[in-house]
Amino acid sequence: xxxxxxxxxxxxxxxxxxxxxxxxxxxxxxxxxxxxxxxxxxxxxxxxxxxxxxxxxxxxxxxxxxxxxxxxxxxxxxxxxxxxxxxxxxxxxxxxxxxxxxxxxxxxxxxxxxxxxxxxxxxxxxxxxxxxxxxxxxxxxxxxxxxxxxxxxxxxxxxxxxxxxxxxxxxxxxxxxxxxxxxxxxxxxxxxxxxxxxxxxxxxxxxxxxxxxxxxxxxxxxxxxxxxxxxxxxxxxxxxxxxxxxxxxxxxxxxxxxxxxxxx
Numbered sequence: 442x443x444x445x446x447x448x449x450x451x452x453x454x455x456x457x458x459x460x461x462x463x464x465x466x467x468x469x470x471x472x473x474x475x476x477x478x479x480x481x482x483x484x485x486x487x488x489x490x491x492x493x494x495x496x497x498x499x500x501x502x503x504x505x506x507x508x509x510x511x512x513x514x515x516x517x518x519x520x521x522x523x524x525x526x527x528x529x530x531x532x533x534x535x536x537x538x539x540x541x542x543x544x545x546x547x548x549x550x551x552x553x554x555x556x557x558x559x560x561x562x563x564x565x566x567x568x569x570x571x572x573x574x575x576x577x578x579x580x581x582x583x584x585x586x587x588x589x590x591x592x593x594x595x596x597x598x599x600x601x602x603x604x605x606x607x608x609x610x611x612x613x614x615x616x617x618x619x620x621x622x623x624x625x626x627x628x629x630x631x632x633x634x635x636x637x638x639x640x641x642x643x644x645x646x647x648x649x650x651x652x653x654x655x656x657x658x659x660x661x662x663x664x665x666x667x668x669x670x671x672x673x674x675x676x677x678x679x680x681x682x683x684x685x686x687x688x689x690x691x692x693x694x695x696x697x698x699x700x701x702x703x704x705x
Contacts, residue, residue: 473509477502516541517554519562524550526576531564574651582654585646589657589679589699590614594632596662602630607644607658622647628686630660638662639678640685641693657696660685 480501486492516538522530524545533554536545545551552558573579592610594600604620611618624645630637637660647653659682679699684690 475507475509476505478505513538518545518551519554519558520545520551521562522550525579528576531562533559533563574649578648578652581648582652585616585654585656587697587699588614589641589659590644591661591678592658593661593663596633596664597666598633600632602632618646624653626686626689630685632660633662635662637685640683641681642685642689643692643696655692655696657681657693657699 479499480503481498483495483499484493515535517533517535518541519533520528520530527536528534534551541551546553552562554563590607590610592602592606594602594606600606602625604623604625607623607625608618608620624647626642626644630642639659639661641657641659643655643657645653645655659678661678681693681698684693
């Protein structure tokens with residue numbers, strides 16, 4: 442009997458020490474709701490009588506709603522700084538919850554659209570002055586200012602560079618540009634003229650009839666006859682070179698260094 446008491450006491454001491462050594466588990470509240478409905482309604486009990494014991498079929502339920510799989514509604518957030526493609530600082534946008542958490546709220550680019558935050562951050566309710574005509578204009582300008590558009594012209598047939606040549610070569614590079622949006626160089630470029638080979642000029646593209654961006658272009662004489670081809674278009678071909686018209690050199694030097702692998 443004494444040995445049992447000692448062992449029991451020792452066991453309680455060890456158990457107590459283990460409990461104090463293990464940290465308390467973190468309990469996080471979750472918002473889960475499952476709504477069920479009885480398939481068979483239980484019978485009513487008479488007043489003053491002992492309640493009947495429910496039968497097994499009274500515990501059969503059918504699912505009405507499960508919030509775990511229910512799509513969450515879009516979330517309203519207020520941008521705390523300009524986010525390209527989404528909005529200006531102080532503008533309220535509506536976006537999917539997961540995207541809002543991961544890409545806006547956690548990085549600190551936005552806050553919840555609570556009444557307090559609306560009063561503190563929301564500025565678009567008074568005026569919504571846009572820096573650009575569209576949210577995608579900055580991205581378009583960035584891509585266009587980085588590329589070097591290779592304009593392929595015939596080495597065999599006479600030509601005068603026109604808008605449709607620029608439009609066609611833009612389409613080859615993955616950009617859809619209308620003729621109305623293209624402003625050609627002031628001086629005419631005609632050929633074939635090998636003095637213009639691998640030399641640069643620029644065209645101006647108007648976006649949404651508002652914003653303008655200069656795009657570096659490089660002239661290349663091409664032909665289907667392999668024996669007459671001048672050179673192969675590789676990464677070195679996109680390096681900045683001399684301008685066709687010397688007065689355009691300053692504008693070309695102000696453009697970003699070409700990045701031929703940049704794509705939309």
